[in-house]
Amino acid sequence: MIPRARHVVAAALSSALLILPALTGIANAAPATAPASKVYAIPMARTAVDVKRVADYWKPDRLKKADSYSPATPGAQASPTASPTSAGAAAGPSGTTASAAAAAKRTAADSAAPTLPRKGTAAKTMGKVFFRFGDKEYWCSASAVTASNRSVVATAGHCAYDPRQTKAAEYWIFVPNPGANGETPDGIYVGAALSMHEDWSGKGDYDFDYAFVTVHRGFVWVAKDGGYVMEDVGRLQDNVGGQGLELNKKPGTYTVAAWGYPAGAQPDGSRPFDGKKLMLCQEGATRWTVAPSLDLQKGVQLMGCDFSPGASGGPWLIGYDKNRRLGSLNGVNSLTWNRDAKGWYDAVSSPYFDTTAGEVYRRAASQNTPPNVT
Incomplete structure (x- = not known):
């Protein structure tokens, strides 16, 4: 348990947007539902070929050093004009x-309602997301959430999309219950589609710094013939449960x-x-x-x-x-x-x-993914 920190006064210092060089290009964002909706969905890895490309990037040797990558770090700001104690x-x-x-x-x-995994009496929903912007790897925290498609991960918006680059994260994966040396006991789940509010993607409004990511079926790496092959382990919620x-x-x-x-x-x-x-x-x-x-x-x-x-x-x-x-x-x-x-x-x-967050969640929960990616 984390020790409770010190005393409460007025100054605030925030952390949230990735500090990255500006890049050109607009993400292929499209309204998720009717034109009045402010929920946007962005494809990540659509097909089995896309999944294999992302999976190959995160082979065991890279995962072993993943904790040495930069945690997604927002930049500091000055004290706000309106104090949190005001x-x-x-x-x-x-x-x-x-x-x-x-x-x-x-x-x-x-x-x-929260959901237990299909086997076991305790959930294992919490873990890390790993991803890349440009040529640099980052990671964040995240959790599996109960959903009709049994395949939704909740995290911060800045852990999946950088509005200053107008760019979704690349090579995005979720690893529940990760080991300290790159172990993935409950599978690796490649992001299929990112659902978020347009005011996060459009202007980086921290009222909407959340994302729900629909993920593909999970897999683990299995050693074979001097290399590794992907072995399907099923859907996220079936394996770890959902908050x-x-x-x-x-x-x-x-x-x-x-x-x-x-x-x-x-x-x-x-x-x-x-x-x-x-x-x-x-x-x-x-x-x-x-x-x-x-x-x-x-x-x-x-x-x-x-x-x-x-x-x-x-x-x-x-x-x-x-x-x-x-x-x-x-x-x-x-x-x-x-x-x-x-x-x-x-x-x-x-x-x-x-309710708006619920709309984003329902968009992610409504997405379907291929029945097999290995």
Whole structure:
């Protein structure tokens, strides 16, 4: 368990967008549903040939050193003009006028129950995503989410798409329950399609720094004749289970447990985490927060959490059952905060998971993938 960090004051320091050189080219983004929808889907690896190309990139020798790659690191910003301890922390997002009954109805419609794997009494949903932008590899945290297609991963938007490059990540894979030396005991799952909100892809609005990625059937590498061959292991949810989904929960009315694989430096340069262990920020209360310079107007902040880069995309879970290792997804690690301007981060925040997040999730859950990729 991660120690609770220091005291709460006003200054905030965020981390989220990959600092990369600008590249030209527009991603092939298309509206996912009707023209009024703001959900966009971008193909990643469509065919078995595409999957094989991505798989070949992540052979065991590369996976063994994957933890040495850079955790997806956002750049630091100055203290926000509106402090998280000011009005923005206490009030809800502007324009929230729905009645409690209507909000409850939306929540019921958008919720999904957690699911155990087909074998076993405990889930193994959490892991890492590995990907590349340009000629450099990165990684983030992520989790499997229950879905009708049994093939959805939740992570941060900046762990799948860089709006400053207008470019989706390449060679994107999810490895649940990864070993410290590149082991993939529960398979490797290649990204098939990325679902996100257009305000993340279009302008990097941190109110929408989340992504749901539909993945192909998993595989493991098997040694054969001096090389490796892919062996199919089935669908993600069948193998590891899926976290539930809970939307439209008002901050301050619940507690949440945040998970991830932190690895990056703290503000004082220290590195208390190595990125090889799944870490838990002890369950805590939530509140609204804002960061105007990042267009974050309806963020949710968890205090007392000293996660550093690498934890990006890790799940926020309500009602976590430590025996079944399941809860309900209510956010993802997006920004880290140094509110007291001292040596360590002391809070983490997520975009507010409302009905819009549910639309993105349903888009990912509706995608079909080939029955076999090996």
